Amino acid sequence: MKQNSGLTLVVYTMCALAFTVSVARAADPLPSWNDTAPKKDIIAFVTKVTQEGSPDFIPMAERIATFDNDGTLWAEQPLPFQLFFTLDRVKALAPQHPEWKDKEPFASLLKGEVKKALAGGEKAIYEILMYTHAGMTTDEFEKIVKSWIVTARHPKTGKPYTEMVYQPMLELLAYLRSNGFKTYIVSGGGAEFMRPWTEKVYGIPPEQVIGSSIKEEYAMRDGIPVIVRLPELNFIDDKEGKPVGIQQHIGRRPIASFGNTDGDLQMMQWTAAGKGASLCLYIHHTDDAREWAYDRKSLAGKFDKGLDEAKARGWTVVDMKNDWNKVFAYEKNK
Amino acid sequence: MKQNSGLTLVVYTMCALAFTVSVARAADPLPSWNDTAPKKDIIAFVTKVTQEGSPDFIPMAERIATFDNDGTLWAEQPLPFQLFFTLDRVKALAPQHPEWKDKEPFASLLKGEVKKALAGGEKAIYEILMYTHAGMTTDEFEKIVKSWIVTARHPKTGKPYTEMVYQPMLELLAYLRSNGFKTYIVSGGGAEFMRPWTEKVYGIPPEQVIGSSIKEEYAMRDGIPVIVRLPELNFIDDKEGKPVGIQQHIGRRPIASFGNTDGDLQMMQWTAAGKGASLCLYIHHTDDAREWAYDRKSLAGKFDKGLDEAKARGWTVVDMKNDWNKVFAYEKNK
Numbered sequence: 241m242k243q244n245s246g247l248t249l250v251v252y253t254m255c256a257l258a259f260t261v262s263v264a265r266a267a268d269p270l271p272s273w274n275d276t277a278p279k280k281d282i283i284a285f286v287t288k289v290t291q292e293g294s295p296d297f298i299p300m301a302e303r304i305a306t307f308d309n310d311g312t313l314w315a316e317q318p319l320p321f322q323l324f325f326t327l328d329r330v331k332a333l334a335p336q337h338p339e340w341k342d343k344e345p346f347a348s349l350l351k352g353e354v355k356k357a358l359a360g361g362e363k364a365i366y367e368i369l370m371y372t373h374a375g376m377t378t379d380e381f382e383k384i385v386k387s388w389i390v391t392a393r394h395p396k397t398g399k400p401y402t403e404m405v406y407q408p409m410l411e412l413l414a415y416l417r418s419n420g421f422k423t424y425i426v427s428g429g430g431a432e433f434m435r436p437w438t439e440k441v442y443g444i445p446p447e448q449v450i451g452s453s454i455k456e457e458y459a460m461r462d463g464i465p466v467i468v469r470l471p472e473l474n475f476i477d478d479k480e481g482k483p484v485g486i487q488q489h490i491g492r493r494p495i496a497s498f499g500n501t502d503g504d505l506q507m508m509q510w511t512a513a514g515k516g517a518s519l520c521l522y523i524h525h526t527d528d529a530r531e532w533a534y535d536r537k538s539l540a541g542k543f544d545k546g547l548d549e550a551k552a553r554g555w556t557v558v559d560m561k562n563d564w565n566k567v568f569a570y571e572k573n574k
Numbered sequence: 575m576k577q578n579s580g581l582t583l584v585v586y587t588m589c590a591l592a593f594t595v596s597v598a599r600a601a602d603p604l605p606s607w608n609d610t611a612p613k614k615d616i617i618a619f620v621t622k623v624t625q626e627g628s629p630d631f632i633p634m635a636e637r638i639a640t641f642d643n644d645g646t647l648w649a650e651q652p653l654p655f656q657l658f659f660t661l662d663r664v665k666a667l668a669p670q671h672p673e674w675k676d677k678e679p680f681a682s683l684l685k686g687e688v689k690k691a692l693a694g695g696e697k698a699i700y701e702i703l704m705y706t707h708a709g710m711t712t713d714e715f716e717k718i719v720k721s722w723i724v725t726a727r728h729p730k731t732g733k734p735y736t737e738m739v740y741q742p743m744l745e746l747l748a749y750l751r752s753n754g755f756k757t758y759i760v761s762g763g764g765a766e767f768m769r770p771w772t773e774k775v776y777g778i779p780p781e782q783v784i785g786s787s788i789k790e791e792y793a794m795r796d797g798i799p800v801i802v803r804l805p806e807l808n809f810i811d812d813k814e815g816k817p818v819g820i821q822q823h824i825g826r827r828p829i830a831s832f833g834n835t836d837g838d839l840q841m842m843q844w845t846a847a848g849k850g851a852s853l854c855l856y857i858h859h860t861d862d863a864r865e866w867a868y869d870r871k872s873l874a875g876k877f878d879k880g881l882d883e884a885k886a887r888g889w890t891v892v893d894m895k896n897d898w899n900k901v902f903a904y905e906k907n908k
Contacts, residue, residue: 301773301779304781378821422781431822431825432825435825439635445635445826446824446825446826447638447756447823447824447825447826449825453822456818456821456822457814457818458814458815458817458818458840458844464847465817465840465843465844465847467817467818467821467844474822480791480792481792483792483799483801484790484791484792484801487712487790487801488765488787488790488808489781489823490780490781491765491766491769491780491781491783492779492780492781506792506799509799510792510799510801513798513799
């Protein structure tokens with residue numbers, strides 16, 4: 241007995257030490273967040289849903305957190321980054337399409353006149369997207385994205401797009417996961433445009449990326465099975481589409497949602513209407529010095545109805561300028 | 575130093591003990607499988623892809639295993655179980671539809687003449703499915719399924735359908751998960767018909783259930799957000815649809831696939847064409863005494879082209895009669 245007690249004590253002591261170390265390490269899981277209301281809201285929410293015995297406790301399997309991507313995890317100005325990818329693809333494909341020189345919307349695009357090209361409205365955008373995102377296999381498209389994402393540079397900062405991710409949000413993703421949350425991207429962007437790099441950049445694996453999609457078809461080519469990307473829209477994962485995408489993909493309602501535009505409002509409403517505790521957090525782009533300032537009148541990332549509803553319902557709104565002491569990871573610490 | 579060494583020794587010893595216990599426990603992870611070829615194939619595959627340093631090692635994140643449901647995880651005779659659900663729904667809804675008495679395919683269904691009802695072909699089936707699976711919110715449909723699954727009984731065995739699951743497959747699911755695999759259902763059945771019970775029955779959470787689906791729409795009802803199930807097909811997750819469903823949902827190729835019909839063949843081909851090691855396993859229903867015997871000529875669960883291709887390519891084929899010492903968990907041990 242005595243020997244056993246001694247051994248038990250040793251093990252208990254080791255466990256206690258390990259626990260102390262991990263608590264010390266976890267002391268500030270969100271160092272890039274100032275000690276203002278949003279950080280307090282996040283920590284209070286995570287604490288109450290993870291504390292066994294708490295009336296707000298939520299079992300680990302149900303801790304689903306959904307994140308918009310453009311403007312929420314990475315920047316989206318002066319245009320959503322997938323549009324830069326699309327423009328680069330038009331340029332790369334132009335030699336195979338000599339007719340584009342005289343054909344809109346491609347003619348304007350190739351001259352760098354983006355606004356004029358997009359003046360053709362949805363039909364023009366649709367045509368550009370289908371030429372640049374369809375007509376190849378899924379393996380081929382993955383290679384194209386992987387090659388672009390490491391070579392392309394942002395027109396203003398000169399940084400790779402994957403460095404224009406928000407340091408506070410990377411900390412938030414890690415903090416939620418360390419508390420048993422499953423983190424998902426729910427974006428209006430293309431799922432297969434994001435999946436090749438989200439695991440490395442955000443720690444979010446491809447199966448946890450929900451996005452817009454085009455139709456795909458299984459086919460045999462010289463005895464080798466391929467999946468071919470077809471020039472036909474399948475699903476638009478934006479606005480009313482976000483709760484539907486969540487339902488079809490996850491089959492559970494999120495308990496926490498993060499976004500920055502009116503396109504995320506329905507996802508927030510759906511999250512807030514769950515039975516238990518929930519957290520709805522909007523990021524308000526207010527920092528023209530470190531990033532961009534835009535909201536109600538912005539073409540990319542319009543935040544108008546969402547801002548009103550967030551205020552009316554007491555959801556958490558991050559004022560980027562005041563609540564984040566760092567925006568991008570590459571900024572020097574203050 | 576001496577004290578530290580002693581402490582280290584104690585901890586090492588405990589670890590070794592714990593390891594021994596866990597190895598002893600795991601000695602036969604598949605007790606309902608006879609020691610025939612399929613069991614050996616499974617264990618050899620899992621061993622080689624999980625052993626670090628092995629040329630066939632596959633990182634944990636890429637260990638995706640996809641399982642068909644009907645006839646692979648639970649039985650599917652005399653009809654796939656979702657059809658029994660559908661028939662029960664027609665009966666339950668009949669009082670609200672007095673016109674069904676004189677209208678096919680409902681009139682025949684209500685008289686119990688299933689074959690006559692289905693003689694109307696795809697159009698008839700489509701109409702029945704839309705009346706029974708659409709027109710309610712996702713929350714309402716979930717309640718309907720949850721209530722049916724605990725009360726309905728199989729016409730031959732008198733057992734709840736969720737007890738007609740294959741014990742060897744439950745062991746296989748657990749064995750794969752304990753080796754770092756993520757287990758998915760990829761079924762021709764409806765995703766939202768399966769999700770309410772797969773976690774409890776198979777340990778597979780809703781977000782790992784891929785299936786056929788109808789279109790859904792986000793709406794506000796009296797200020798409360800709902801998702802409404804619409805009478806329009808969205809996706810058929812069968813045959814060529816299975817690799818596409820996997821791609822759209824998971825975005826990674828499986829390294830192991832399990833099925834029992836021609837409807838699973840494309841999923842197997844897609845799995846086998848991956849770069850690294852893969853396991854394709856077909857279940858052949860050969861046991862008329864404990865279950866059912868059917869293959870090339872069966873209406874439900876036709877296994878013809880798949881059987882030929884499996885043999886030609888040396889895939890694993892389970893002969894249920896010879897390779898499983900137990901079929902259903904409720905059978906007595908021999």
